Structure formats: C-alpha cells, structure tokens
Amino acid sequence: MSLDLTPAALEREAPRLMRARPLLTMNNISRSFGDVRALRDVDATVYPGEVMGIVGESGSGKSTLLRMMNLEDTPDTGDYRLRLPDREDGNLFDLTRYQRRMLCARHIGIVYQNPHLGLLMRQSSSGNVAERLLIAGERSFDVLRARAREALDASEFPLERMDARPIELSGGMQQRVQLAKAIALEPALLLLDEPTTGLDVSVQALVLDTLKRLQRDRKITMVLVSHDLGVIRTMADRVMVMRHGQVVEQGLADQIFQDPQHPYTQQLVHAKL
Template sequence: MPAISNPDQLVLDEPQLISRQPLLLARGMVKHYGAVTAVAGVDVTVYPGEVLGIVGESGSGKSSLLRLLNLEEEPDEGEYYLNIPGYASANLLKVDRFHRRELRINHIGIVYQYPHLGLRMRYTSSGNVAERLIMAGERTFSVMRQAASELLSASEFPLERMDDLPCHLSGGMQQRVQLAKAMALKPQLLLLDEPTSGLDVSVQALVLDTLKRLQRLTHVTIIIVSHDLGVIRTLADRVMVMRRGHVIETGLSDQVLEDPQEAYTQQLVHAKL
C-alpha cells in the first residue's frame, strides 16, 4: 500500500450501501396458497438504479414474490416499503385501495411472461400504452397519441404497426408493447416476470438489448425474475437464488454465477443443455 502523506486530506466516498437509501425494502414476506407455501419469509432490498435478478426453478416462489411486490396480491405476513415521494415511511401492504391503485399506476411498471396478462388484446397497441396516461389523468388525445408513439419507438417497436391489435403481433412485439406500457409513466420500479421466456433465442437477444438500453438511459430500478441464467447474467447486477420459497443465496451476479456457494446454485449454474 502506498504511503499517504497527509491522511487528513484524503476523502473517501462512503460505500454506496451506506450512503444511499434503498428504493425497495421488503421484510419477511410470506404467502400461502392453501397448504402450499409459495413465499416463506423473504427479505428483498434494492437500491436505486440497480438491477436485481431473481432465479430459481419453476415453483420456487419467484413469480409469487413479484406479484406481492407489484401489490397485486396481499401477502400473509411482511412489510413493504418503497422510497418514493409521499410513501417513504408507509408500509405499502397497509395502504388503502385508492392509494394502492395510485402506486401501481404511477410508480410500478410490470412486464409479464404472458402478454395477455399485461395487455388488453382487443385494444390497439397504442391504446394499451395510452391507457397508463389515461389512468394518470391525461385527457388530451393528441398528447396521448404523441406519447404512445414516442414510448413505442423507445422500446423499438415498429411504429407503422402501433394501431394493430396485440393479438395480431408477434411475441417479441407484444413484449415491446408491454415494456412501453410499463415505462409510460416513468416508474421508479420496473418488474420483469420472465420477460423473454416465450421468445426464440434471436428475438430474446433483441428484447434483452432493448431492456439494457432502456435501463442505461433511464436508470430505472429493475427486478427481473427468470429461470434463464443467461438473461440474469446479461442484465442483473445482483442475484437472489430462490428455492421452495426461501432465498438460499444472494450476491453480485458475477460472484454467484461464477462461484456458487450453495449446492443447489451449483447445480443450477451447471445445468445447461
């Protein structure tokens, strides 16, 4: 170590995990479906601008956890905080229906694995994107039109098809519409539930490209759920490995994916076709 001539003048940045408030803080999330325990006491912390990957096999509770974080379902136990104006100290699991709706519209965006969960298949693609603006109170047609085309082109959707119904679009395009819809109101938190699982490999790569570019541009905080380690490796800064409703390993993605500590994670990393 080089000698420091005057240690008093040296100013070190505080480690970010100390200086920055986490954007998302969930503690002890538990969710049962009848006799099945989908999520068994999971803690999640995500910092602003970070991409957290959640991996695990089917049935490990990762999608259930995402639904809880999207305020779609109420957990049986737990606390959930988002550091956003007006809600900083409120346990979001306790807020009323009206504010939950406001939070889900303005502050959380989600892309589902199955487009029919996130899109209205009988409304036009641009209408699907405009819906978010309408929900937030926009009532000027020309503004909606303009915003929809900007958002769709930001997610690299071919604009000549913006007024087609999602059911007439390819899987990759449907995911792009979902992405444009999720990003319409510039949410602080973007949840991705297996966003590329239904797509073939080349389209998958293109959609991942778009996601990466959007993240670089907007610095939106992302939680991405996937069973595909390739997707996680491409996008995520940090990884959480889930099994049977528990988090069994967590750490930086390079660290976890290169040097897995848990036996299960080792299996997962080495299980490749």
Template structure:
C-alpha cells in the same frame, strides 16, 4: 444429481450479501415476507432490497416463489406477514396497508410491469397505442393529442415499429407484444420496473433484441429493475445482483459475478453447473 435432490441441508452455506459499496439507501425493501396458499408455503420469511438504478435478478426453479414475490412487489397480492416500502415521496411505511384504489394508482404512476404472458398486461383487441394510453388515462391524462404523442414516444423507446402503433396486439408477434408491454410499463417513467420471464417463449434472436432494448433503456434512464427468470443466461446478461430462491426461501444472494463464478450454496451450484 438432480436439483430436487438438494434440500435445506446446505442452507448454512455462506450467503453473499448486498455489495458493501452500495452506500445509498435501498429504493425497495421487503422484510420478512411470508405467504401461504392453503397448505402451500409460497414464501417463507423472505427479505429483499433493491438499490436505485440497479438490476436485481431473481432465479429459481418453478415453485420457488420468485413470481409470487414479484406479484407482491406489484401490489397484486397481500402476504400473511411482512412489510414493503418504496423510497418515494408520500409512500406509506407499509404499502400492503394501502387500499385497492391507492394500490392501483401507485401501480399506474410509479411501478411498471412486463408479464410473461402478454394477455395479462394488454387488451389484446385494442390498438397498441391505445394500450399505452390506457396507463396514461389511469394516471389522469385526458387530452387526446397528449395521449397519442406520449404513447408514440413510449413505443419508439421500446423500439416498436411506429407504423404498427394502431395494430392490436392480437395481430402482432410475441416479441412485438412484449415491446407494447414494455412501452406501457415505461410510459410514465416508473420508479420501479418489474419483469416476469420477459423472454420466455420467444425465439433466441428475438430474445436477444428484447434484452438489448432493456439494457439500453436501463442505461439511458437509469431505471431500477427487478427481473425474474428461470433462464440464467437472461439473468447473467441483465443483473447486477442475484437472489436465488428455493422452496419459498432465499438460499443465496450476491453480486452476479460472484453467484455465477463462485456459488456457495449447493442448490445454486447445481443451477449454475446445469447451465454450463
């Protein structure tokens, strides 16, 4: 049976909730998010929470709303309804109420993102180190030597070859471009790191290297991550918990092992079995 044959008929299936062992407060909470684009409902009453130091995976087929949700987490868009909180000092009760300038500064200082398409996150004809330094400049750093050193440190952390730090991304492979994006995203040690299909279009061997780098950074720095992917192998490798989306709604969520070994919703079952 094809995935599109599954609909909301099974929406009453048992939903696996966030693990009860998580006694700390969420670092991210999005409540009752709804977003329409004309007649299309991209998100329909979606609520998500992420805990400090965890990796949350969001999966679903194209059009499920997962990338829209990530853009909202990055404050690139505003929903029709719902609210968004980050547990950081001085943050508003609802980040969607922030001005464009306040959003830009919050993104620069506290939220990092790696896009599927490097052209969205990088200035392709600027140097790789200059791309990282741009983020530092937005956050207020002005000393050239400091910009250079911090850019180098971030590139080294993303396992980018430092001998190429002055090469523009347009001259680099897709894997290297993703490493520049990653360096830019972590340069200021963000509270939250968002990853939108970070390995799509890369060779299998390059995918493995990028995922290894992400896992190392998460382990060493205890970075809170949200990763969106249609590739269940990527999610299974990276995520502690998984949110499954279908037609703009969350149909199931729970611990990664539970989702992959004992999916409850028929749509999740179809996704998992299709990849076995």
C-alpha cells in the same frame, strides 16, 4: 477462480449499490396457499438504478414475490416499503385497493410472461400505452398520442404499427408493447416476469438489448424474474436465488455465477454450464 470481495473491491464494482439508500425493502414476507408455503420469511432489497435478478426453479416463489412487489397480492406476514419522492414511508400492504392501483399506475411498471395478462388484445397498441396515462389522469388526446408514440419508440416498436392490435402482432412485438406500457410513466420500479420466455433466441436477444438500453439510458430500477440463468447473467447486477419459497443465496451477479456458495446455487450454475 477467487473473487475479490473486499469492501474496496465492492466499492469499485458497484458504487451506486454501496452508496444509495434502498428503493425497495421487503421484510419477512410469508405467503401460504392452503398447505403450500409459497414464501417463507423472504427479505428483499433493491437499490435505485440496479437490475435485481431472481432465479429459481418452477414453484420456488419468484413470481409470487414479484406479484407482491406489484401489490397484486398481500402476504400473510411482512411489510413492503418503496422510497418515493411524493410518498411518506409506510407499509404498502396497508394501502386500500384504490391506493394500490394508483401507486402501481404511477410508480411501478410490469411486463408479464404472458402478454394476455398485461395487454388489452383488441385495443390498439398505442391505446394500451395510453390507458396507463389515462389512469394517471391525462386527458389530452394529442398528449396521449405523443407520449404513447414516445414510449413505443423507446421500446423499439415499429411506429408504423402503433395502431395495430396486439392480437395481430408477434410475441416479441407484444412484449415491446408491454414494455412501452410499463415505462410510459417513467416508473420508479420496473418488474419483469420472464419477459423473454417463449420467444425465439434472436427475438430474445433483441428484447434484452432494448431492456439494457433502457436501463442504461433511463436508469430504471428493474427486478427481473427468470429461470434462464443466461438472461439473468446478461442483465442483472445482483442475483437472488430462491428455492421452496426461501432465499438461499444472494449477492453480486459475478459472485453468484463465479463462486456460488449454496449447494443449490452450485447445482443451478453447473447445470446451466
């Protein structure tokens, strides 16, 4: 099948991508762990309102890149810029630990594959959401409660269980609590690190539906990391394919899935099909 990749077609297919200035820009990101080069001169651009999918095999560097986006790690080289209304342009890797924490609390949400990384398992679900608001400075109990309820509701979490501890919940419910926590402050950027891995297919579909609805209703910009091409295909507007710490191909999702150019991408797509 041949794709129409003329500028006019791209303009029709992804108008917001063509018109908007990037929300996130990463340039020349390299990171080594001893002799292992986890990332090699990676460039990434994410536009407002889009879902960027990152695929690749285990060890390809996709989660390392996501951790960089969440400012959990600093690369050996490279810079990272986020276009935010209340922030001057500058390399985010130059920020102090405190500045990074405050920026992430206000502007970046993350859902981890392992809920133990993202949740306080012995605090209530509403408390987990409230913690994010507390870090941002909210000090009214009633407001905390109301906003936690609202975020959990938006994540399609059953509100009658909002004070249950995550340790008492199923994997799918835990991911919804993580999602509620991530969107509580309406972040500019939502990072999703294999959010449906380990869930059974029906729960996976429900979580993806919730993500799609959130993306549609709130226009949240998302970066979705997954090794599952089906998930990426369902969710992503654009796809970045990584291997051995490098980006081997990136483009519109349809283009990547219907007409992969790089041999590794072809191998991935055909392996899935």
